[in-house]
Amino acid sequence: MRESQPDGRHGILRALGAAMVAMCLGATTLTAQIRGRPATRQPDAGWWISGGAAAVILNDISDGATRSKWTFGSDPLWQMRGTIERALDEATTLGVSAGYGVVNLALTPMTYTAAKPPTSPALPSQCATGCDAQTQLWTLMGQFRSSGGGGFHTLFEAAGGVTGFRDMRLRADSAGVAGIAIGPAKGQFDLSGTLGAGFGYGLSSNLHIALVQEFGMGWHAKADLPDGVGRTWRVRTTRASIRLGFGSDR
Template sequence: MNSKTVFLMLCIAAATSAGAQVRRPIRIADPSLWVSASAGLFQANNVSDGATASTWDFGQASNVQFRVAAEKAIQNQSSIGLAATYTHAPFTYHGSAGGASCMRCAAHLDLVSLGASFHVGGGLGLHQVLEASAGVAQYRNLRRDSDGADLAPTGGNIDPYFAFGYGFGYGFNPTMQLSVVQDIGIVLHERTGLNSDQSNTLRQRPIRVNFRYGLGSRSRRR
């Protein structure tokens, strides 16, 4: 083996060693869309409606609330999209005698909401979860328990709402997560016809278990 061959072999070995030391970026496929479903316990205070001269008192009861969301992944384990909730809740209706009202009676209503949502948190293993949403909430189907009669406002009522949530989650794999989130939300009712002793703000504090599943793929470098 002559000196030229030895020199060539040394050059090849050096180039191979240098190339091995250069770390190439690894592409990881993250979900491009997240869908989630939650079930939790809904608790709220009371809210007064000046237009019907009535108060809807939710008392101390805890009721099941369902939540679904679809969100587009952005970056850094964050996503934006739409979220909807549904609660069929018992309450005590305080109003007036006659018409679509009662002095005091047990009743049920549906409280539904739809709004924009923002989620932060994810990854494998234990992680923190932050969520926020804002949109509209509707009180609908107010009915007296004793005979099923409609209670005012018979056409329902739509108000703006805002909610913030914090909790902890666990990622089983890149597309499956489970979390427990405590929400704090407010629904702002109109103040027309109310005095200073009556509340126009519904405060809700649901705690929920949330299952999140990722669809599609979005490549990122690590």
């Protein structure tokens, strides 16, 4: 009986040793499960470019430089829009977006008082009681984007930069006169920002389509505005785009 005891103890020790080895091999996995999520996947692409169209609904803007209120109406204003973005991880990018379109608007002269007369040039005579015009609508913004990865996914975007109104002119169908410039030659550039959310679908790891609804605000120049007239404006935009990834970091 006494001679068999060492063999029993050795068997127990061997079993305990095997269990400790198994525990050590699984320690990393257990730690990841208990203390945090697995490491983030590397992005399939280092860079993304996108292109698409945007339907813009823009509120009225009061503009002291032209002594008028700009009315864009309720119909969408169309812009072409593109981005270039750097992937930070599988679902996050930072980049720059740019948009351009020629849009129609109506100008209505604002009323001033003798106590605060305007210093900017008057509107052309064709706009004495109001007129129709066109302007180039530009946007240039830095953009943050976060999405749910491949397949069907939700996404969130935030952007900030400038919105520009350049080369404003009378429309051809306004009093039969076309091409008369309105306002400063350099145009107006407003600080602006947007927040948006939408859906995307990955056709492949590096080719996605997206639909985004965003809301934004801008701050117009306050010079030459009548007392009590605000300078902020709001915008609502629906965008559709196709995104292409390239330059994988893997």
